[in-house]
Amino acid sequence: MPLDPTEHPDWEIALEAESRMKTCYQLGEELGLTKEELLPYGHYIAKVDYLKVMERLRDAPDGKFIEVTGITPTPLGEGKSTTTIGLLQGLGRRKKRVTACIRQPSGGPTMNIKGSAAGGGLSQVIPLAEFSLGLTGDINAVMNAHNLAMVALTARLQHERNYDDERLAKVGLRRLNIDPTRVEMGWVIDFCAQALRNIIIGIGGRMDGYMMQSRFQIASSSEVMAILAVARSLEDLRQRIGQIIVAYDKKDRPITCEDLEVAGAMTAWLRSAINPNLIQTIEGQPCFVHAGPFANIAIGQSSVIGDQICLKLADYHITESGFGADIGFEKFWNVKCRYLGKVPHVSVITATIRGLKHHGVTAGAPPCPPGRPIPKEYFEENLAWLEAGAANLLHHINIVKKSGVHPVVAINVFPTDTPAEIRLLRRIAEQSGARVAVSNHWRYGGEGALELADAVLDACEQPVSFRYLYEDDTPLSERIEKIAREVYGADGVEYSREAEAKLKEFENNPKYRDFATMMVKTHLSLTHDPTIKGAPKGWTLPIKDILVYGGARFLCPMAGEISLMPGTGSDPAFRRIDVDVKTGRVTGLF
Amino acid sequence: MPLDPTEHPDWEIALEAESRMKTCYQLGEELGLTKEELLPYGHYIAKVDYLKVMERLRDAPDGKFIEVTGITPTPLGEGKSTTTIGLLQGLGRRKKRVTACIRQPSGGPTMNIKGSAAGGGLSQVIPLAEFSLGLTGDINAVMNAHNLAMVALTARLQHERNYDDERLAKVGLRRLNIDPTRVEMGWVIDFCAQALRNIIIGIGGRMDGYMMQSRFQIASSSEVMAILAVARSLEDLRQRIGQIIVAYDKKDRPITCEDLEVAGAMTAWLRSAINPNLIQTIEGQPCFVHAGPFANIAIGQSSVIGDQICLKLADYHITESGFGADIGFEKFWNVKCRYLGKVPHVSVITATIRGLKHHGVTAGAPPCPPGRPIPKEYFEENLAWLEAGAANLLHHINIVKKSGVHPVVAINVFPTDTPAEIRLLRRIAEQSGARVAVSNHWRYGGEGALELADAVLDACEQPVSFRYLYEDDTPLSERIEKIAREVYGADGVEYSREAEAKLKEFENNPKYRDFATMMVKTHLSLTHDPTIKGAPKGWTLPIKDILVYGGARFLCPMAGEISLMPGTGSDPAFRRIDVDVKTGRVTGLF
Structure with missing residues (x-):
C-alpha cells in the first residue's frame, strides 16, 4: 500500500x-x-x-x-x-x-x-x-557536448592569436578570424549559479586562453538540449550540431561547430x-x-x-x-x-x-x-x-x-x-x-x-480538425503577429529598431525559410510582463531582438529578457538532501 | 579474429x-x-x-x-x-x-x-x-558534486552580503563571514580549458553573485575525485565530503561543505x-x-x-x-x-x-x-x-x-x-x-x-616482506625527507618560508595526525624539474608550499607548480572523432 x-x-x-x-x-x-x-x-x-x-x-x-x-x-x-x-x-x-x-x-x-x-x-x-x-x-552529455564547443572556440582564439598562418597550416588549420566580441555561445553547468552569469575568462599569459567576457547558462537552456528535443534522427542531430553558430568572424560570417571541427566529437558525447x-x-x-x-x-x-x-x-x-x-x-x-x-x-x-x-x-x-x-x-x-x-x-x-x-x-x-x-x-x-x-x-x-x-x-473518440496557427510559408512578421494576437491576446506587436532590421533580414534570406518560430516570453503572464496577471486586454507585445539558433534552426523573437541562468536562493533544497550511508538511499528530495 | x-x-x-x-x-x-x-x-x-x-x-x-x-x-x-x-x-x-x-x-x-x-x-x-x-x-557525478559546493559557496557569499542577520535567521542561516580572498576551491569541468584557468566571476548587480577571482580545474583533479579513490565505504565518503575545506572565514577558520549544508546533497550526486x-x-x-x-x-x-x-x-x-x-x-x-x-x-x-x-x-x-x-x-x-x-x-x-x-x-x-x-x-x-x-x-x-x-x-609465489617507507607516526618532515632521498634520489629537502611555517603547524596539530602525505611533483622527471631526465644525482628537492585537503585528508607538499587545468593544443583529437549516423558507432577515438 x-x-x-x-x-x-x-x-x-x-x-x-x-x-x-x-x-x-x-x-x-x-x-x-x-x-x-x-x-x-x-x-x-x-x-x-x-x-x-x-x-x-x-x-x-x-x-x-x-x-x-x-x-x-x-x-x-x-x-x-x-x-x-x-x-x-x-x-x-x-x-x-x-x-x-x-x-x-x-x-x-x-x-x-x-x-x-x-x-x-x-x-x-x-x-x-x-x-x-x-x-x-543525458543532461551531462548535453553539458559536455556544449562545453566542448567552447573549449574548441577558446583554444582556437588563443592559437590564432599566438601562431602565424604557417604554423597553423602545419596542423591543417586555416585562420578563422573569429571576432572575440561576437561570441554567441556561453558555457553551461546544470545548477543555478548566478555567480557565473557574467564572467571574464582567459586571464593570464599567452597559454592561458584569450581574455574576453563570457557567461555560463543552465545546461537545460543549451541549444544542444533544444537540438536533442527536436532532432528526428541521429543524422538530423549530427547535422544540426554542426550548424550551431558559436560566434561570428570579423567579416560577419558565422563560425559553426563544423568550422571548429568539433561537431563530430560533440555528437559522440550525445550518442546515448x-x-x-x-x-x-x-x-x-x-x-x-x-x-x-x-x-x-x-x-x-x-x-x-x-x-x-x-x-x-x-x-x-x-x-x-x-x-x-x-x-x-x-x-x-x-x-x-x-x-x-x-x-x-x-x-x-x-x-x-x-x-x-x-x-x-x-x-x-x-x-x-x-x-x-x-x-x-x-x-x-x-x-x-x-x-x-x-x-x-x-x-x-x-x-x-x-x-x-x-x-x-x-x-x-x-x-x-x-x-x-x-x-x-x-x-x-x-x-x-x-x-x-x-x-x-x-x-x-x-x-x-x-x-x-x-x-x-x-x-x-471525437474527430479532430487540427490546423496550424500559421502556414509553412507564412512570413516571420505575420507569425509573430498571429501568436501575439491570437495566442497571447495582445492588440499588436511593436519592434525595436534592432528587431525590425533582423526581421527584414530573416524574411528576405531563403536560408531561414524552414527555421521554426520560437517565441521567448515570460511564463508568468500572458503578456511580456511577469507581474501582469489574469487575461489582460489592450496591450502591445514588444519584440526587442530576434535570436538565431543555427543548429536547432530556431528564430527566437524576444519579448522581454529571459535569464538563462537562474539564481540559487537563500533556502535551497540541497540543505535538506542527504544519503543514508547504510543503504545508499537518498533522503529529502522533493 | x-x-x-x-x-x-x-x-x-x-x-x-x-x-x-x-x-x-x-x-x-x-x-x-x-x-x-x-x-x-x-x-x-x-x-x-x-x-x-x-x-x-x-x-x-x-x-x-x-x-x-x-x-x-x-x-x-x-x-x-x-x-x-x-x-x-x-x-x-x-x-x-x-x-x-x-x-x-x-x-x-x-x-x-x-x-x-x-x-x-x-x-x-x-x-x-x-x-x-x-x-x-562517475566523472560527471564528481563534477556535479564539486560544482554544487561552489554554487553553495558563491550563493552564500551573495546572500550574506545582501541580507542582515535577521533575514538570514528567517531561513535558519547564521552568518559564516567567508573571506572572499581565501576561497580554496575552484569549479571543475572535464576538458582541457585553459581559458577557464583564471577567471573573474560574479560581475553584475546584487543578484549576480559575489565578484571575485575564481578558476576552473579539470574534474579528475578534484578533491571529490580523490575522495572517491580513497573512500573505504559510503559512510567514509559522506564524512570526507563534509570535511572538504571550501574557504576560510575572516577569523581563519575553515568553511567546510558541512558548514555550507551541501555535503549530503553532494553525496547524493555521488551515490552511484x-x-x-x-x-x-x-x-x-x-x-x-x-x-x-x-x-x-x-x-x-x-x-x-x-x-x-x-x-x-x-x-x-x-x-x-x-x-x-x-x-x-x-x-x-x-x-x-x-x-x-x-x-x-x-x-x-x-x-x-x-x-x-x-x-x-x-x-x-x-x-x-x-x-x-x-x-x-x-x-x-x-x-x-x-x-x-x-x-x-x-x-x-x-x-x-x-x-x-x-x-x-x-x-x-x-x-x-x-x-x-x-x-x-x-x-x-x-x-x-x-x-x-x-x-x-x-x-x-x-x-x-x-x-x-x-x-x-x-x-x-615468492614470499614478500612488505614494509612501508615510513611509519604511521613518522612526522611530516621526516616523511618528506625519506621520499625525497629514498624515492626521488635527492640529497635533501629545502623549504620555502611558507612551507616551513605550515610544516610546523601540521606537525604540532593532532588534527593532521592521520592525514596522508601526498607529494605533488612533476611526473616527467625524478626531480621537481620536468626538463631533467635520467636518474640525476646531487640535487635538492624544493618544497614551496603544503596544501591541505580536509576531506581527502591529504597534506600535499608542493615540489613545484602543477597546473590543475591543462591546455587544449592546436591539433586536438576531437578534430578526428565522429559518429556513424547509420549505426551510432563512434569513429576516430584513440
Whole structure:
C-alpha cells in the first residue's frame, strides 16, 4: 500500500513504492519491446534503442496523442507533471495501453527552490533519486557536448592569436578570424549559479586562453538540449550540431561547430542521450523521459524521438509541454507537431484553484512573486478571487480550441480547496464548452484520476480538425503577429529598431525559410510582463531582438529578457538532501 | 579474429572486437557475481553494487595483488594501461581467475592530444566509446558534486552580503563571514580549458553573485575525485565530503561543505559513482574501472573500493598507479596499501625503449617536450642513448625493491624496437636482479604477454616482506625527507618560508595526525624539474608550499607548480572523432 501523501513527504512515498518496482525488463515486455531494444541502467531504468525500435515499428499505427499543458502558473508551478503522471496512472487503471513522455528535471531547480519534477503525492515517477539526480546522464552529455564547443572556440582564439598562418597550416588549420566580441555561445553547468552569469575568462599569459567576457547558462537552456528535443534522427542531430553558430568572424560570417571541427566529437558525447529513458510511475505504468525543461527559451518539450517511439508503442500517449498553453502548447502545436507530422487529439489544461486565485487581481488577490512562498490567503476559500482569475483559464482554453484539438480542463485539487471553490470552477470551465474533470491524483493516484481519464478517453473518440496557427510559408512578421494576437491576446506587436532590421533580414534570406518560430516570453503572464496577471486586454507585445539558433534552426523573437541562468536562493533544497550511508538511499528530495 | 594493429587504428580494432563482446551478465557470472549485485549500463557494462558484494564476501580470502607502474614517462606515456590490460589478457590465457582495476579516462586528454586510456593495439578495453566518453557517469557525478559546493559557496557569499542577520535567521542561516580572498576551491569541468584557468566571476548587480577571482580545474583533479579513490565505504565518503575545506572565514577558520549544508546533497550526486564499473578486454577478461587519473596532484590510483572488491573476486588482481614508480607507486605503497590494509606481491615496471632513450641525455639524446610529437630519431636504433637512459629504469626498480615488493620489468616493445636494443635492455634490467619479460601485448594481445604473465606468476609465489617507507607516526618532515632521498634520489629537502611555517603547524596539530602525505611533483622527471631526465644525482628537492585537503585528508607538499587545468593544443583529437549516423558507432577515438 502506498503511503498517505497528507502524512508523508514525496521522497518517503517514492522510497516505499520503490520496494515494489518492476524491473526495466518487465516494463519493456509490457510495452512489447525486445530485450535487445532495452539498454538497462541499473535494474529499474532503461534507455530504449530508438534506431532498433523505429526500424521494427516503422509501419505500426500510431496511438492517440494527448498533450498536457496548463494555466499561467505561479512561480511554483501548478502540478502539470503531477497531472501528466496522474492521467497516465488513471488510464492505466482503465486497462489502456498507455505511455507518457516527460522532460528530465534539471539539477538547478532540483537543488534550489522548485524541487524535482517527478510529480508529487501518489502521482510520481520512480526511482526518485535516479530521476532527479541525472537519470542516465543525458543532461551531462548535453553539458559536455556544449562545453566542448567552447573549449574548441577558446583554444582556437588563443592559437590564432599566438601562431602565424604557417604554423597553423602545419596542423591543417586555416585562420578563422573569429571576432572575440561576437561570441554567441556561453558555457553551461546544470545548477543555478548566478555567480557565473557574467564572467571574464582567459586571464593570464599567452597559454592561458584569450581574455574576453563570457557567461555560463543552465545546461537545460543549451541549444544542444533544444537540438536533442527536436532532432528526428541521429543524422538530423549530427547535422544540426554542426550548424550551431558559436560566434561570428570579423567579416560577419558565422563560425559553426563544423568550422571548429568539433561537431563530430560533440555528437559522440550525445550518442546515448538520443535514446529515450524508460522509468515507471509508483503504480507501475511505463513513463518515458527525454530532453529538458526550459520552455521559455528553448522548446521546453519532451523530445520528438520520445513521442515518435511512444506513439508506436501505445494506444494512448501523453506528452507534456512546458508552462501554460501560451508557451508550451503554442510550441507543441506549431513546432513540435510539424516536426512529428502527427495530429494530437486532446490537450489537458491543468488548473489549480490556488493558481487561478492568484490571477484574480481585479478582485484584489495579492501578488505572488518568484522566490517567495505562496501567500497564506490563497489557502483559504475566496470565490471572488477565483471567479476573477478564471479568466486566465478561459484564455488558455481558447488557445487550445484554435488548434482544433479538444481541450480537457483538469482541476488539480489540493487538500485546502473547498467544495464551493471546486463547484464554481467546474461551472465556469464547463460553460466554455470544454470537458472538465476534477482530479485528485495527488491524493489518490490513478484512482483519483479516473474522472480525468474518462474525459480524455471520451475526447479521444471525437474527430479532430487540427490546423496550424500559421502556414509553412507564412512570413516571420505575420507569425509573430498571429501568436501575439491570437495566442497571447495582445492588440499588436511593436519592434525595436534592432528587431525590425533582423526581421527584414530573416524574411528576405531563403536560408531561414524552414527555421521554426520560437517565441521567448515570460511564463508568468500572458503578456511580456511577469507581474501582469489574469487575461489582460489592450496591450502591445514588444519584440526587442530576434535570436538565431543555427543548429536547432530556431528564430527566437524576444519579448522581454529571459535569464538563462537562474539564481540559487537563500533556502535551497540541497540543505535538506542527504544519503543514508547504510543503504545508499537518498533522503529529502522533493 | 582481431584486426592487425600494424594496419588498423585502435578504434577499428575495438569496434571489430565489440562484435564478439560478452554481456555484462556473462562477465559477472564468470566472476561469481549474482544478478542482483550487477547494475547493468547497457548490455556490456555494469556497475557492481559494492555494499552487496562486500557484505557477501567479507570473509573470503584475498587474491594476489599486482601493481603496474613505469619508468619516468615521455609526455605521451609509456603504455602502462596497455601493459596492465596485456598482463590481464596474458594471465587470462594462462587460465587464471584474474581481474584488473584501471582508472577512468578524463574527457580532457581524450579530446586533446594524449587520447583515451583504453590501452592500444590488441590490448584494449571495450566498449571503447563508452569507456572513453564518460562510461557510467562517475566523472560527471564528481563534477556535479564539486560544482554544487561552489554554487553553495558563491550563493552564500551573495546572500550574506545582501541580507542582515535577521533575514538570514528567517531561513535558519547564521552568518559564516567567508573571506572572499581565501576561497580554496575552484569549479571543475572535464576538458582541457585553459581559458577557464583564471577567471573573474560574479560581475553584475546584487543578484549576480559575489565578484571575485575564481578558476576552473579539470574534474579528475578534484578533491571529490580523490575522495572517491580513497573512500573505504559510503559512510567514509559522506564524512570526507563534509570535511572538504571550501574557504576560510575572516577569523581563519575553515568553511567546510558541512558548514555550507551541501555535503549530503553532494553525496547524493555521488551515490552511484561509489560502485566500481565492470567492462572487458578485447579477449573477454573482466576489467574494473574506478576513480580518475591525475597522480601528480590527486592520488591518481584506481579506487580503494575497486581493489577491495577485486581482491575478493579473483586469485590475481592487477591495479594501476599513475605515472612512474616515484609518483604512482610511492602513493600506492605508502597511502593506498595503508587504506586497503593489503600487502602487494608484485610491481610491474613498464619500460619502453623509446622512453628510456629519451632519458639518455648524458649520451646526447634530444629533448622531447610536452605538446610535441616524439622526435623521429627515437624510432631508429641507438644503443648508446638506451644504455645511458636505462639508469632511469634501474632507479625505479630500486624504489620498488625498498618496499619489499617483487619488481618485474615489462619491456613494452614497439614495432620499431630492434633486437639489439631489446637484448641490451633485458641484460641491463636482469643485472639489477629484477625479473624481466619482453612483452608484445600491443601486437599480439594476451599471447604476446605470456612471458610477462609467467614472470608475474613466478614472482607471486615468492614470499614478500612488505614494509612501508615510513611509519604511521613518522612526522611530516621526516616523511618528506625519506621520499625525497629514498624515492626521488635527492640529497635533501629545502623549504620555502611558507612551507616551513605550515610544516610546523601540521606537525604540532593532532588534527593532521592521520592525514596522508601526498607529494605533488612533476611526473616527467625524478626531480621537481620536468626538463631533467635520467636518474640525476646531487640535487635538492624544493618544497614551496603544503596544501591541505580536509576531506581527502591529504597534506600535499608542493615540489613545484602543477597546473590543475591543462591546455587544449592546436591539433586536438576531437578534430578526428565522429559518429556513424547509420549505426551510432563512434569513429576516430584513440
